[in-house]
Amino acid sequence: MKFGLDIAQQRVSFAEVIDRARFAEDLGFTGVWGFDHFVAMYGEPPGEAFEGMTTLAALATATSRIRLGLMVAGVTYRHPSLFAHQVNTIDHASNGRLEVGLGNGWYEKEHTQLGFDFLTTGKRFDLLEDQLEILTRLSTGEKVSYDGKRVSLQDAQMYPPTVQRPHPPIWIGGAGPQRTMPLVARYADYWHAQPEPMKQRLDLLKELCEKEGRDISTIKRVTSLSLDPDPDTITRKIDEHRANGIDYLYCGWPGEGRPAIERFVEKVMSR
Numbered sequence: 221m222k223f224g225l226d227i228a229q230q231r232v233s234f235a236e237v238i239d240r241a242r243f244a245e246d247l248g249f250t251g252v253w254g255f256d257h258f259v260a261m262y263g264e265p266p267g268e269a270f271e272g273m274t275t276l277a278a279l280a281t282a283t284s285r286i287r288l289g290l291m292v293a294g295v296t297y298r299h300p301s302l303f304a305h306q307v308n309t310i311d312h313a314s315n316g317r318l319e320v321g322l323g324n325g326w327y328e329k330e331h332t333q334l335g336f337d338f339l340t341t342g343k344r345f346d347l348l349e350d351q352l353e354i355l356t357r358l359s360t361g362e363k364v365s366y367d368g369k370r371v372s373l374q375d376a377q378m379y380p381p382t383v384q385r386p387h388p389p390i391w392i393g394g395a396g397p398q399r400t401m402p403l404v405a406r407y408a409d410y411w412h413a414q415p416e417p418m419k420q421r422l423d424l425l426k427e428l429c430e431k432e433g434r435d436i437s438t439i440k441r442v443t444s445l446s447l448d449p450d451p452d453t454i455t456r457k458i459d460e461h462r463a464n465g466i467d468y469l470y471c472g473w474p475g476e477g478r479p480a481i482e483r484f485v486e487k488v489m490s491r
Contacts, residue, residue, distance in 0.1 A: 221458065221461075221462060221466070221467065221468070221469065222250040222251075222467065222468045222469070223249050223250055223445075223468070223469050223471055223489055224249060224250055224251035224252065224253055224287075224289075224468065224469070224470050224471060225240075225244040225249045225251070225252055225253065225471050225473070225481070226253045226254075226255075226291065226470065226471065226472050226473050227240035227241060227244065227252055227253065227254060227473060228240075228472075228473035229254040229255050229269075229270065229272075229275065230255065230257070230260040230261060230262075230267060230268065230269050231260050231263065231267035231268055231269075232268060233268060234268070234270055234275075234278075237254070237270065237275060237279075238278065238279065238282045240252070240473075241279050241282060241283055241286065241288075242282065242283060243478065243481075244286060245283050245284070245285055245286035247481065247482070247485045247489075248485065248489070248490075249286060249471075249489075250286070250287060250468070251286060251287040251288065251289060251319060252279070252283075252286050252287070252288060252289075253289050253290065253291045253321075253470065254272055254275050254276065254279075254289075254290050254291075255272060255290060255291065256272035256273075256290045256292065256293045256294050256297065257269055257272075257327065257330060258271065258297075258330060258334060259330055259333070261327075272290045272293060273290070273293070273298070273303075273306045273310065276288050276289070276290065276310050276314075276318065277306075277309065277310050277313055279314075280310055280313035280314035280317065280318075281313060283314075283317075285317075286317070287317045287318070287319055288310070288314055288317055288318055288319065289318065289319030289320065289321050289391065290321050291321050291391070291393075291412075291470065292321035292322055292323040292391065292392075292393060293320070293321060293322055293323070294323055294324070294325035294326075294327075295322060295323070295324055295325060295344065295347045295348045295351045296324070296325035296331065296336055296337065296338065296339065296344060296347065297325065297336060299371070300347070300350055300351040300354040300355070300371050301354060301358070301371075301373070301376065303351060303355065304354055304355045304358045304359070304378055305378060307320055307355060307359075307382070307387075307388060308358075308359070308378055308380075308381075308382050311382045311383045311384055311388050312380070312382075312383055315383060316383035316384045316388075318384070318388045319388060319389050319391060319410075320355070320387075320388045320389065320390050320391065321391040321392075321393070321412075322348060322351060322352065322390065322391070322392060323348070323392075323393060323394075324341070324344035324345050324347065324348045325338075325344055342399075343370065345399040345403075346368075346369035346370050347369075347370045347371070348403065349368075349369060349403060350366075350368035350369055350370050350371045351371075352390065352403060352406075352407045353366060353368065354366060354368070354371065354373060355387065355390075356386070356387050356390075356407065357373075358373075358376065358377075358378040359378070359381055359382040359386060359387035359388075360381055360386065361377070361378065361379050361380060361381030362377065363375050363376065363377045364376045364377065389409040389410060390407050390408055390409050390410070391408065391409070391410040391411075391412055391442070392404050392407065392408040392410075392411060392412070393411075393412035393413060394412075394413060395413045395414075395417035395418060395420070395421045397421065397424055401421055401424055401425060401428055402428055404425060404428075404439065405425060405428035405429045405431070405432050405434065405439075406428075406432050408439055409438075409439065409440065410439070410440045410441075410442050410467075410468065411425070411439050411440070411441055411442065412442040412443065412444075412470065413441075413442075413443065414443060414444070415443055415461065415464055415466075418441060418443065418464075419464065422436075425439070440467040440468055441465055441466050441467050441468070442466070442467065442468040442469070442470055443461060443466050443469065443470070444469070444470045444471075444472060445457065445458070445461070445469040445470065445471045445472070446471075446472055446474070447471050447472060447473075447474040447480050447481060447484050448472075448474045448475055448476070448480065451483060451484065451487040451488050454484060454488050455488050455491075458488065471484075
């Protein structure tokens with residue numbers, strides 16, 4: 221079982237973002253996760269919200285062991301080729317510690333405020349599919365031509381290739397049977413969903429993986445874990461997740477902050 225920590229990257233200074241990532245690394249978490257929004261999502265008045273990919277670039281040089289990612293990068297915010305180059309740069313800056321979480325974007329108000337096109341759900345899924353295909357192909361370092369649904373490439377090349385081969389691990393969240401699950405089967409190294417929808421979709425995922433020529437066991441399963449309850453309650457929940465085949469727990473930053481995280485590491489995670 222692996223544990224990642226969401227550092228709650230909003231309404232805190234950039235120095236605190238760095239400190240939280242180093243804190244997670246020192247405590248032995250596998251990964252540290254930020255978010256991909258341009259405004260603080262909750263509360264009043266406006267608060268700090270730092271851009272996700274450049275934050276990961278900074279964390280790449282501020283840490284040395286912990287893996288880094290966003291949960292998740294929205295495909296509507298960056299052209300797929302630009303995103304692929306950002307991924308490659310951070311993968312090299314971190315010496316191969318980047319995780320790539322991708323989603324189709326959802327916060328319409330933010331798009332409207334900042335002038336990002338907020339496409340229909342179907343078109344956002346088309347763009348997500350293009351992004352996944354473009355990222356995986358460009359990561360090879362070879363020339364790529366691709367006729368996409370929203371974005372196409374002509375003799376494009378990204379060099380050098382990514383440190384991690386064939387590309388940094390890809391994380392996809394959700395359990396929608398029509399668009400999400402086929403993308404999970406084709407591209408995902410990690411699948412993030414809530415336990416019940418995940419159980420409901422396992423047979424479908426197995427079928428889709430067989431069509432893609434993949435073994436379902438190559439896709440690691442991820443779900444969220446609250447660190448707010450007492451250690452015994454958290455331990456029981458972890459045992460339940462383990463019994464259901466969960467490989468990785470994405471831990472939310474608790475209301476109590478650092479003391480609750482330290483208590484979790486000492487009494488639960490270290491075991």
